[in-house]
Amino acid sequence: MSLPSFYVNVPRHLVAVDCIIFGFEDGKLKLLIIKRKVDPMEGAWSLVGGFVQEKESTDHAATRVLQQTTGIQDIYMDQLQCYGETDRDTGARVISVAYYALIRISEHDRMLANAHGAHWLALHQIPELIFDHSRMLSDALARLRDKARFHPIGFELLPEKFSLPQLRNLYEEIYQRPLDKRNFRKKILAMDILEKLDEKDKSTSKKGANLYRFDKKKYAALTQHGFVFEI
């Protein structure tokens, strides 16, 4: 197969994807990182990443890389942005497309991740990362805060069934500020996008906290009529 002449004699580039993978556990936002297995910077802490193959989209590369290095599948993932500085990777000129992902940390996933040499660390425990990965992380955090404010993506970080204190705790962690218990409850319930379950979570108190489920269909229906989620 020959290229149109416009495309010949054009430089070609190594293109990578890097994944900023957020989870939520023990009331803390966590990040999944690995010890790099290849030179340069072998052994240093790094985001999960890999190269874009000949015939796959960058989106596909991101989900594939995540799946291959951690065994994790079927999760919320969104493009952050492209990092295109010429010297960002010290091994070669590599253009990287960063993606951020939100994960419900499960024991299953935790074992798989460990088997792949990946580790969940709380945000304040994250060591210096290679190349521009620390920059990617702070950009991703900023994006997460922006996005979570007007889109119900927080639920991607919680188990299917969750309590309101849990949900509030998540947003307090994302925005790093306390949220009033009563006001939060009032606001979120007024949206009418949660299904109240007949079940309690007794793991954090004697009394037990009622469990809820995010009602995707209701949310979709409301959205159609101009409703905007906002925390």
Added chain:
Amino acid sequence: MSLPSFYVNVPRHLVAVDCIIFGFEDGKLKLLIIKRKVDPMEGAWSLVGGFVQEKESTDHAATRVLQQTTGIQDIYMDQLQCYGETDRDTGARVISVAYYALIRISEHDRMLANAHGAHWLALHQIPELIFDHSRMLSDALARLRDKARFHPIGFELLPEKFSLPQLRNLYEEIYQRPLDKRNFRKKILAMDILEKLDEKDKSTSKKGANLYRFDKKKYAALTQHGFVFEI
């Protein structure tokens, strides 16, 4: 110079940049587009674009391409996102990084642009664009709306000196809805980020509208103290 072994036998890709260039003139948001000069799709309407060279960053490629194809320099530009589908360009597999730019349309720039075969068209007059460029445009518009809401980037589209009716008109155009004259004036003046000039714009009325200038320093100072611009 040899590469670390990790980087050999890795597929390389054509990487392009495409620019969504917004301007504001005659009370309308406009887009700068060109008739494509190369195959495939020669003669079809296209965003301004070009390939990323060996030793330049993607940011640099975007400003270079804009400068080369329109003569325009020194403008607000921000990355939109990367488009990485394998079949997005019908000529070859090309990964494209899209940038959006905001321009003060001047006669000087207009002539240069015309000389390069580029045209300013009002948004509602934009024809079908090649490849995924129409998608890029609508993504860029969405981003512009998002960003302009909380960042004072609207001023990039206006001349240095502008009137409040002009500014309001711009936001009405961006958000496609009428804004109350008095409320808008009250809100924007309360921010205390505009310098009132001793000059009037008489081009649109007998009375003349007072001119203002955006005070970058004041804005920067306020931002440091937690102030957030919001329309």
Added chain:
DNA sequence: GCAAAAGTGTTATCTGTACACCCATGA
């Protein structure tokens, strides 16, 4: 019975929104 987290309402303040008339001026 007590410690610990869950759950519940009311009030004051702020912010957004609606709205109509006078002003300055060139033609």
Added chain:
DNA sequence: TCATGGGTGTACAGATAACACTTTTGC
């Protein structure tokens, strides 16, 4: 003098923010 767009203030409604006590239950 009149037509045109520029400039001004107030009142109401809805949203946000502050705040303290009761309930449940395992130990």
